[in-house]
Every structure is written in C-alpha cells, then in structure tokens.
Amino acid sequence: MAHVYDRLMEDAPYAHWQSYTREMINAYLPGASSILDLGCGTGEITRRLHEDGFRVTGVDLSSDMLTIAQQKSPASIQWLHQDITNLEGLTGYDCVVSYCDVLNYLVDPEQVTQAFANAFEALRPQGLFLFDVHSVEHVEQHLLGQTFAEVYDDVSFIWFCDEGDQPNKVVHDLTFFVQQGATYERFDEQHVQRVYDLQDLKQWLKQTGFNIKQVSADFQTAPHSDGDRLFFVCQKP
Known part of the structure; x- marks a missing residue:
C-alpha cells in the first residue's frame, strides 16, 4: 500500500492537521521547536511541520512508508523505523503528534496505554501530546x-x-x-x-500522567466531542 498511498490520499486534509498543530502549540506551548510524529506514514504531515520551522522526527512501523518519506523530504528530517508501542531513545521533544487515526490501529487497550506512556516519556516537562482517533x-x-x-x-x-x-x-x-x-x-x-470510548481514553491519559487540556472534533479548535474524528490536546506536567 505504501507505493500507492500518496496517490490515493491526494485529497486528504493535510493542511488542516498542519494548521491545527500550529494553533494548539500557539495556544498551549508558544515557542515549541521540536515535534515527534508517531505513525508518520509517507511523511506528508511531518514534512509540512518541517516547512513551518519545526525540528521534526518521523516514526513508523512500515519501512516502505519511511523509504518514500525520505525520498521526497529534506535530509534534515530524521526518520526512524520503530513501533510506537516500543519506542527507544526518544526524549526531550516539545510536542508529540499522532494523526490520521494511527492510534486506532492499536487493537488492544494495553497497546494504547503503552503508546500513551511512550509519548509521555518522549516529551519534556510541559510538552504537548496531540492526536486524533475515529469516534465510535x-x-x-x-x-x-x-x-x-x-x-x-x-x-x-x-x-x-x-x-x-x-x-x-x-x-x-x-x-x-x-x-x-x-x-x-x-x-x-x-x-x-x-475505536475506544471517549471516557476510556480520558481515563488512560490521566493514568499515564497527562493533563487533558481539551477534546474537540473534526479539526475544530473549540472544545466539543460530537464528530467523526476526535482531537485530543494533552500536556505533560
């Protein structure tokens, strides 16, 4: 699928993920400079965030996806072949993102909570974790x-x-x-x-140690939870 992914995703709202990230960083962590993109795929969102001036690292389980990402992106972007439930050597980031329902591919609650824990560990204090999931x-x-x-x-x-x-x-x-x-x-x-119940996701995030700053839907920045795609803004204390 990696070889046709970009062709089939030409109409994906990448610019919306890009602008949403900027808005949430400006609202909750002005001055953030580094972003870790979990489940980056062929790197479309990662590359756009790099164009916004962030130092970015893309992580994905698919080596084929990462090969395509590397071929079409600046050499200054770091690409890592890792499992988001088993990250190694990633710390000190201002922001961690995981978009386009990546976390819905984790089909056991234990995998979700491990991914949350890994995002938490990858962040510096006050760092942001931004992600989306399909709603039930x-x-x-x-x-x-x-x-x-x-x-x-x-x-x-x-x-x-x-x-x-x-x-x-x-x-x-x-x-x-x-x-x-x-x-x-x-x-x-x-x-x-x-897909997971909203209250379960909130509970797991809080158990991990995150403060949930807001939940919204469908790229809206105003808090509400009625929509196809739920967006979470979480902060490490």
Missing part, C-alpha cells in the same frame, strides 16, 4: 458494512469495511489494481482498527 459513532454509522471504491487511470481500489471479532473493531479489506505497463497488477491488504 463514526465507525458505527459510516464505516461498518460499507463498501468504497475509486477508479483512476493508473490505480483503482475496492474497500470493504466489516465488523471485527470484538466490539468496536473494524476490518478493512482492500483490493488494489495498479497499472504495470499495459496490464494491471492486483494486490490485497487487510487493515484492522478499533
């Missing part, structure tokens, strides 16, 4: 049981969303057809995500 309502109302498809000249895909074997788990079965010369090559991938 969004998955129930807009994803489960749905089929999506896109067709372009060089690539197309069919995406089935089905209920998983546990509550609030969703299985994404994707089939891609990618042009290779005069023919199309098919490949299949399965992605599994899980």
Whole structure:
C-alpha cells in the first residue's frame, strides 16, 4: 500500500492537521521547536511541520512508508523505523503528534496505554501530546458494512469495511489494481482498527500522567466531542 498511498490520499486534509498543530502549540506551548510524529506514514504531515520551522522526527512501523518519506523530504528530517508501542531513545521533544487515526490501529487497550506512556516519556516537562482517533459513532454509522471504491487511470481500489471479532473493531479489506505497463497488477491488504470510548481514553491519559487540556472534533479548535474524528490536546506536567 505504501507505493500507492500518496496517490490515493491526494485529497486528504493535510493542511488542516498542519494548521491545527500550529494553533494548539500557539495556544498551549508558544515557542515549541521540536515535534515527534508517531505513525508518520509517507511523511506528508511531518514534512509540512518541517516547512513551518519545526525540528521534526518521523516514526513508523512500515519501512516502505519511511523509504518514500525520505525520498521526497529534506535530509534534515530524521526518520526512524520503530513501533510506537516500543519506542527507544526518544526524549526531550516539545510536542508529540499522532494523526490520521494511527492510534486506532492499536487493537488492544494495553497497546494504547503503552503508546500513551511512550509519548509521555518522549516529551519534556510541559510538552504537548496531540492526536486524533475515529469516534465510535463514526465507525458505527459510516464505516461498518460499507463498501468504497475509486477508479483512476493508473490505480483503482475496492474497500470493504466489516465488523471485527470484538466490539468496536473494524476490518478493512482492500483490493488494489495498479497499472504495470499495459496490464494491471492486483494486490490485497487487510487493515484492522478499533475505536475506544471517549471516557476510556480520558481515563488512560490521566493514568499515564497527562493533563487533558481539551477534546474537540473534526479539526475544530473549540472544545466539543460530537464528530467523526476526535482531537485530543494533552500536556505533560
């Protein structure tokens, strides 16, 4: 999927994640200069934050994603192949971000709490942790049981969303057809995500040691929790 990811995500609201990050840093930690991006993928958000003047590090579990990120980005961005539930050697950052529902790929609560703990340890005192997740309502109302498809000249895909074997788990079965010369090559991938209750996420964040500054939805900066994508602003004491 790494090789077609940018092609299929051309319309993703990367500029919104970029501006949201700037606004939250300006509101809660003016002067922040370093950002750690957990689950950076092909580095679109990481690169944009670098263009804003931040010193950035991108972390992802997919070496293929990181290869593409490195190829299209300045050499001054650091890319690390690590699991966000098992980070090593990362400390002192002003801000940690994890966007585009990365944390929904952690399908066990223990993985989520470990990722929270790793973000906490990577931050300096007063540092910010900014992340988003799918809301339970969004998955129930807009994803489960749905089929999506896109067709372009060089690539197309069919995406089935089905209920998983546990509550609030969703299985994404994707089939891609990618042009290779005069023919199309098919490949299949399965992605599994899980959504968590808002109150559980708040409890785990507080148990980790974070102060929750605000929760909002769908890139809005005013606090509210009614939307498809929930955004959290947390601060290390």
